[in-house]
């Protein structure tokens with residue numbers, strides 16, 4: 001077996017890795033150093049004797065079996081661990097150089113993306129994971145997986161999109177009108193708009209976040225016909241004007257002006273759960289008046305909102321008796337989050 005020499009780039013990456021380990025584990029190194037200030041070994045006599053014998057016999061073996069330089073360093077550290085701490089808590093001393101990453105290790109962050117993406121791949125019937133990646137705009141945290149930038153926001157949005165698509169069975173070219181209340185910076189809108197060329201997306205939000213989603217989505221896609229606030233005031237009242245835009249941004253009160261039977265899918269993610277009971281009731285009445293076809297909510301299963309003196313659970317949203325629940329389940333990512341999709345039949 002032949003190996004080529006390390007390139008300067010590989011050397012630099014190797015050095016960075018060593019510094020990363022030193023920084024991340026300096027707490028452990030210090031702990032082991034101070035533990036070694038004791039006069040005697042922390043190992044019991046019987047284990048000390050075994051260790052002495054193991055070392056003696058090992059050093060007589062063929063050099064082939066001796067540790068690599070890499071492992072000489074780790075073995076030196078292990079000897080310090082054995083002397084200073086013995087076997088106490090070995091999964092967080094020895095273990096750190098075996099297979100047990102510490103919480104907060106960047107590898108675990110990568111692993112989260114890898115696992116989430118792998119789980120979504122099974123549902124990725126439209127190939128979104130292969131065609132969409134996290135935009136650099138906004139400088140969020142991401143990992144590169146198979147050459148594409150993945151973020152938790154991106155994966156959650158793709159997950160939410162497929163939850164809707166699987167439940168409602170719409171097709172790529174369908175001219176669906178989505179309406180999201182509390183869209184944050186517009187992560188889900190970005191996925192929907194990219195995946196569905198004929199979809200329209202209406203966002204209603206509080207001023208600060210509305211400004212942000214307007215900036216984000218319009219900067220990413222200046223070519224999309226967009227109605228910003230306050231120009232949208234003229235659009236939200238008119239079916240024809242709404243139909244001329246792909247993206248519409250409005251304040252929550254504009255929801256009341258939307259034409260009935262215009263919105264197909266009403267969306268709320270991590271937002272009702274942060275409102276007062278009065279607000280949630282008010283918004284559900286508006287959803288009812290709008291005569292939407294479907295409602296998608298994704299919230300914490302049990303959210304205590306101390307400021308507004310309310311506890312929201314997955315069972316106490318004011319769902320109307322006539323709304324048919326066609327999906328309800330725990331989110332793929334978070335055990336404490338539920339998702340539900342309701343079909344809302346038209347009032348005759």
Ligand SMILES: C[S@@+](CC[C@H](N)C(=O)[O-])C[C@H]1O[C@@H](n2cnc3c(N)ncnc32)[C@H](O)[C@@H]1O
Pocket residue numbers: 181182183184185187204205206209210252268269270271274275279
């Ligand atoms: C936790 S963020 C979730 C954002 C987005 N759905 C996401 O998952 O990334 C809550 C969102 O709800 C919005 N929001 C909070 N209270 C609201 C209210 N009373 N009316 C409308 N939007 C509200 C916030 O501005 C924000 O966009």
